[in-house]
Amino acid sequence: MTPFDTHPAGVFPAGLQDRKIMPSPLEIIGARKAFRTPEGGTMTALDGISLRLASAEFVTLLGPSGCGKTTLLRTISGFETLDAGDVLIDGTAVTQMPAHRRPVNTVFQRYALFGHMSVARNVGYALEIAGRDKREIRMRVGEMLELVGLTGMEKRSIAQLSGGQQQRVALARALAGKPKLLLLDEPLSALDKNLRQKMQQELKALQRELGIGFIFVTHDQEEALTMSDRIAVLAHGRIQQIGAPAELYQTPANLFTADFLGESNLLPVTLDGSAAQLADGQGFAAVRPAGKATLLLRPEVLSATAPERPGLSFTGVIRETYYTGTDHQVSLETGTFGTIRALLRTGNALPGIGSTLTLHAPAEGLHLIDEVAP
């Protein structure tokens, strides 16, 4: 691992590593892009984004709509040109290369399958364009359909397929030309929940099997956590944080990431250099520069029984509870901190709504963010 991979904002000074020796499947350096709005203003879609794939990774670009994730994907595929910055694929700059010459393929959000062609012609399109001979195309199409579980569907028309099958055809079509990198633009958003979860697992398995990089765009944080080797959280045209799913979830670097990924309780704390103090006087050890910060408490670190290592505790009145099978979702009304949400394992009896409850957080479940919540 190079020192750059752990850089918090994902900004790598250009030229510091030798791209010829260890070419990265994808490298984006200082990408900037602004659009003119119809009202005459400008909208910054990409505000200096740098990103490097260490190997054939599954990287998810995660963010709310309008954060620039789709624009970033389109600069990789070649449908948008950058105002500044560079895109390198396998160590070769493709910034000025038109889309049809780039060695990447895309699975589009609404599949964009060719309605007037059969499944086989859709899947074989890249090879047909490249002028391969018919037998080779037929074999490759067969292989691809087998890969996505649609063996024998060559002759079907696109209109005869279900949404899930169309999704698989789109995937097979994008992979048939052996791209060096596969780009996926919210490909699962049109599927129902069960199918989506199944496809998530299949996509991850497929990426491992093929050994090429996948860049996956989504606004669904659960999807991102499930599938990715690394997640890049985007907002306002910048990468807020990039890292492994567990790292981002447990130790987010900023409030945006903490809030966007999963449920969170954010409590203001005051630091004095060696300890942190909450508004109600509770404290815990924290060696950090003095000032103000925010404590992140994930709902599942809280429990109704006191831990062995003393941590924090919060007493309040139960306002709402929801039973989900494995957990109780509890909203606890505390005087000082407002509502605190907790996820408690079922199995232990839970007091009813309106009764008083004390929740405990172990010392190892506390994570500080050097930002002040608004």
Place this chain on the structure above:
Amino acid sequence: MSLARRKFLQLLGLLGAPTVFLLVFFFGPLLIMLVYSFLTPGLYGGVDWIFSHLNYGRILGWADTRYEKFDPVYIAIFLRSLRLAALTVLASLLVCYPAAFWISRMRPGLRDFAIFLVTLPFFVSLIVRLFAWVLILRPTGFLNQGLMGLGLTDAPIEFLYTDFAVILGMTYVFIPFMFLPLYGSIEKLDMAQIEASSDLGATRLQTFRKVILPATMPGIVGGSVITFIPALGNFIVPSVLGGAKVLMIGNLIEQQFLSARNWPFGSALAMLVMTAVLVLLIAQFRLAGREERS
């Protein structure tokens, strides 16, 4: 009242009037023409009720040898009409396809205005518009004066009363007919498919050939048919811009009814045009049906 009866009455109320209208004023006259085409022309116009197949014979080759030898002039006129109509379709297609593409990519307000402009000529009488073309094309017209003024030619070029003038005039008249069906299918074109094609390695030309053209084929076929049919039977454009030199089948039919007073022969010509159009329509439906199935 039973549900089926109610449905039947509803259908009758909605479709009864147009059905009766079409039967009386469209199919009736057509039937009369079909019958007339097998009768003998009366001495002073009208028909004599004597069966004759010679009206068709005169066109297709079994002329009444007692009076005249077979003259293929009518077949020649029919073939010329087919050729001019086909060239009109081609010219309209070449004008309308890029225009429809361009207009479909405009922002909505401008786009609606552009479509309004395409249909604007309908608001002015056809005769007035065609005589405007006479003023442009005649030897002392704007076009020739312009060409001579630029020194591109010394003497005026004969534009008027040529095939060129007729094709130009018909293209001009039928552009909205071609444009609207084309626009309909081009507007529905999925931009993501064009991007997908490019993403999979196709150049712009390949994308046009393999994705855009097949996807807009219904509009091309629809526009072509709806332009070809009225162009084939048109008689106003060739009589104004073609004069006596460029006679089309429509002019011939008009002459038989209005000046030659040979209604049976005119009817026979009209029936042949209709048969040609019907064959074309059936072929198109067959083709469209096969495309949908495959």
